[in-house]
Amino acid sequence: xxxxxxxxxxxxxxxxxxxxxxxxxxxxxxxxxxxxxxxxxxxxxxxxxxxxxxxxxxxxxxxxxxxxxxxxxxxxxxxxxxxxxxxxxxxxxxxxxxxxxxxxxxxxxxxxxxxxxxxxxxxxxxxxxxxxxxxxxxxxxxxxxxxxxxxxxxxxxxxxxxxxxxxxxxxxxxxxxxxxxxxxxxxxxxxxxxxxxxxxxxxxxxxxxxxxxxxxxxxxxxxxxxxxxxxxxxxxxxxxxxxxxxxxxxxxxxxxxxxxxxxxxxxxxxxxxxxxxxxxxxxxxxxxxxxxxxxxxxxxxxxxxxxxxxxxxxxxxxxxx
Numbered sequence: 313x314x315x316x317x318x319x320x321x322x323x324x325x326x327x328x329x330x331x332x333x334x335x336x337x338x339x340x341x342x343x344x345x346x347x348x349x350x351x352x353x354x355x356x357x358x359x360x361x362x363x364x365x366x367x368x369x370x371x372x373x374x375x376x377x378x379x380x381x382x383x384x385x386x387x388x389x390x391x392x393x394x395x396x397x398x399x400x401x402x403x404x405x406x407x408x409x410x411x412x413x414x415x416x417x418x419x420x421x422x423x424x425x426x427x428x429x430x431x432x433x434x435x436x437x438x439x440x441x442x443x444x445x446x447x448x449x450x451x452x453x454x455x456x457x458x459x460x461x462x463x464x465x466x467x468x469x470x471x472x473x474x475x476x477x478x479x480x481x482x483x484x485x486x487x488x489x490x491x492x493x494x495x496x497x498x499x500x501x502x503x504x505x506x507x508x509x510x511x512x513x514x515x516x517x518x519x520x521x522x523x524x525x526x527x528x529x530x531x532x533x534x535x536x537x538x539x540x541x542x543x544x545x546x547x548x549x550x551x552x553x554x555x556x557x558x559x560x561x562x563x564x565x566x567x568x569x570x571x572x573x574x575x576x577x578x579x580x581x582x583x584x585x586x587x588x589x590x591x592x593x594x595x596x597x598x599x600x601x602x603x604x605x606x607x608x609x610x611x612x613x614x615x616x617x618x619x620x621x622x623x624x625x626x627x628x629x630x631x632x633x
Contacts, residue, residue, distance in 0.1 A: 314402050314403065314404040314463035314464055315348060315402065315403070315404055316343070316348045316349050316350070316351060316401065316402075316403045316404060316405075317339045317340075317342050317343040317346070317348060317349070317350045317351070317403060317404065317405045317406075317407065318339075318350075318351050318352075318353055318397075318398065318401055318403035318405070318406045318407070318464075319335045319336045319338075319339035319350060319351070319352045319353065319371070319406075319407050319408065320332075320335065320353045320355075320394065320406065320407070320408035320414070320417070321333075321335060321336055321352050321353065321354050321363075321366055321408075322335075322408065322409055322411060322413055322414055323354060323356055323359065323362065324385075326356075326358070326359065326362055327362075328362070328365070328366075329409060329411060329510075329513065330471065330472075330476075330510075330513040331408075331409025331410070331411050331414065331469070331471040331512070331513065332408075332409055333369055333476050334409060334469060334471065334472075334473075334474045334475070334476055335407050335408050335409050335469060335474075336350070336352050336366055336369040336370060336371060337369050337370065337474065337475065337476045337477050337479070338407060338436065338469055338474045339352070339370070339405075339407045340369065340370025340371075340477075340479050340481070341477075342405060342407065342436065342438050343370070343372075345438055345439070346404070346405075346438060346439075346440065348404070349372040349373065350370055350371055350372050350373075350481070351371065351372065351373045351374070351375055351401060351403065352366040352371035352373070352374045352375070353375050353377070353394070353397055354366070354374065354375070354376050354377070355377040355382050355390060355393055355394070356377075356378065356382050356383060357378060357379060357380050357381075357382055357383035358378065359376060359378055360376055360378060360485070360487075363376050363485070364483060364485065366483060367480065367481055367482065367483020368478050368479075368480050368483075369476070369477070369478060369479060370478075370479035370480075370481050371481055371483050372481045372482055372483070372484065373482075373483070373484045373485075373486060374483050374484065374485050374486065375397060375401070375486050375487075375488050376485065376486070376487050376488065377393050377397065377488050377489075377490050378487065379393075379489075379490065379492065381492055381493075381494065382492075384499045384502065385413055386495065386497045386498075386499060387416050387417060387420060387497065388495035388496065388497050389492055389494075389495055389497075390417055391417060391420040391421060391424060392490065392492050392495075393490040393492055394417065394421055395421065395424050395425065396488075396490050396491065397488055397490070398421070398425060398464065400488070402463075402464075403464050404463055404464060404465065405438065405443070405464060405465050405467065406418075406421070406427075406464050406465070406466045406467065407466075407467045407468075407469065408467075408468055408469075409468065409469060409471055410431045410432050410433070410468035410469055410470050410471065410567075411471060411512060414431075414468050415431050415468055418431055418466050418468045419431075421466060422466050425464065425466075427462060427463070427464050427465065427466050428460040428461055428462050428465050428466065429460075429466040429467075429468070430445040430447055430458050430460060430466075430467055430468070431447070431467075431468035432447050432448060432468065432470045432567065433445045433446065433447045433467055433468060433469050433470060433473070434446055434447060434448070434455070434469075434470050434473040434569070434590055435473075436467060436469070442459060443459065443460040443461075443465050444457055444458070444459055445457070445458045445459075445460060445467060446458075447470075448586075448589070448590060451563055451582055451583065451585070451586035452582075452585055452586040452587075452589040452590070453582070470567065470569050470590065471512045471513055471568070471569060472512070472513065472514075472515070472568070472569035472570055472571075473569045473590060508542065508543075509536075509540070509541060509542040510542070511542045511544060511558070511559065511561070511566050511568060512566055512567070512568055514541050514542035514568070514570050515540070515541065515570055515571045515572070516536070516539045516540060516541025516542070516570055516571065516572045516573075516574075517536075517541055517542050517543075517544045517561070517568055517570045517572070517573050517574070517588075517591075518532050518535050518536040518539065518541055518542075518543060518544065518574045518576065519532075519543070519544030519545055519546065519561055519573070519574065519575055519576065519578060519588075520532045520543075520544075520545055520546070520549055520554075520555075520576045520577055520578070521545070521546035521548060521549050521575070521576065521577045521578030521579065521584075522546065522548040522549060522552070522577060522578075522579070523576065523577020523578065523579075523598065523599070523617055524549060524554065524576070524577050524617075525577075526554060527552075527553070527554040527555075529543060529554070529555065531617075531618065531621045531622055531625070532576060532621065534622075534625050535574070535621055535624060535625045535628075538625055538628050538629055538632070539572070539628065541570070541572070543555075543559060544559055544560070544561040544566075544568070544588075545559040545560055545561065546560070546561065546562065546578045546581075546584050547560055547562050547564060547565065547581075547583060547584065550565070561584065561587040561588050562581075562583045562584040562585075562586060562587035562588075563582075563583040563584075563586040563587060564583065565587055566587060567586070567587045567588075567590075568587060568588050568591065569588075569590045569591055569592075570588075570591050570592070571591075571592045571593065572591070572592065572593050572595070573588050573591035573593070573594045573595070574595045574596075574597065575588075575594065575595070575596045575597065575598075575605050575609070576597045576598075576617045576621060577597070577598060577617050578596070578598070578603075578605055579598070579600070579603050579604060579605060580596070580603055580604035580605025580606070580607070580608060581604070585604075585605075585608055589608060593610050593611070594608055594609045594610050594611075595609060595610065595611045595612070595613070596608075596609035596611070596612045596613070597612075597613045597615065597617045597620050597621065598612075598613075598614065598617070599614065599615060599616055599617070600614075601614045
């Protein structure tokens with residue numbers, strides 16, 4: 313019989329993604345509502361010590377799949393491993409962060425287990441007889457309630473959409489030895505941007521669009537720096553070659569949910585709104601008073617961004633001493 317909640321905690325190079333902690337925290341809330349236990353799953357290599365940290369966020373048990381083949385994410389090997397653990401644990405609910413890795417793994421798990429799946433979830437209501445998920449649809453135009461049936465139910469939560477709360481639990485450590493072998497996919501190399509705040513996990517994002525007029529993003533970068541945030545860009549800015557694709561926010565870029573999103577020189581095409589409409593507070597800066605972005609903004613400034621942004625940055629620096 314399916315029982316319990318399993319939170320898959322994504323890690324990279326021995327560090328948990330923020331989305332992983334959010335998944336464990338939300339998993340604990342769900343487990344409490346169902347009157348059951350939370351098991352956290354960590355896959356990787358040499359991860360036992362770091363896995364202990366999940367106990368403070370409510371993990372009653374922590375299952376470790378530790379193998380050299382799991383050092384780097386290869387979806388076929390990770391899917392095989394996760395499937396074996398799910399078939400051993402028989403959880404009623406599986407939850408993880410809807411990162412690029414999380415979505416890839418969830419989709420394959422759903423197909424492998426013939427299980428109901430919902431990703432990019434921003435709210436979860438689970439009772440013993442029903443699981444209702446709220447998620448954006450049609451490019452973020454609506455929020456839809458989706459009911460998941462059957463077991464297990466697989467839920468991918470949108471990064472930054474759920475809070476993190478500490479709820480210390482016993483965190484009993486258990487090692488699972490998966491039966492895995494090298495698959496058709498091979499790990500070649502990994503290149504990381506160092507010194508940058510990960511866009512999907514940032515609490516503050518300052519994005520520039522076509523209104524920037526060129527690749528000089530210094531004023532955007534400076535404002536993001538004083539706010540401790542990340543730099544984003546619209547598709548038009550990326551298409552012009554002003555910013556790398558890794559900075560793109562939107563339907564064909566990254567989906568973000570920061571506490572504060574500042575859109576600078578971005579008109580607000582539906583494709584861009586699809587990637588940031590769930591931000592807690594949206595500030596728009598644009599010289600066109602009729603720009604569509606203002607209809608979604610909580611605060612709007614009509615003006616020249618090359619005058620407005622430096623003034624905002626200077627005021628923030630002044631207030632912070």
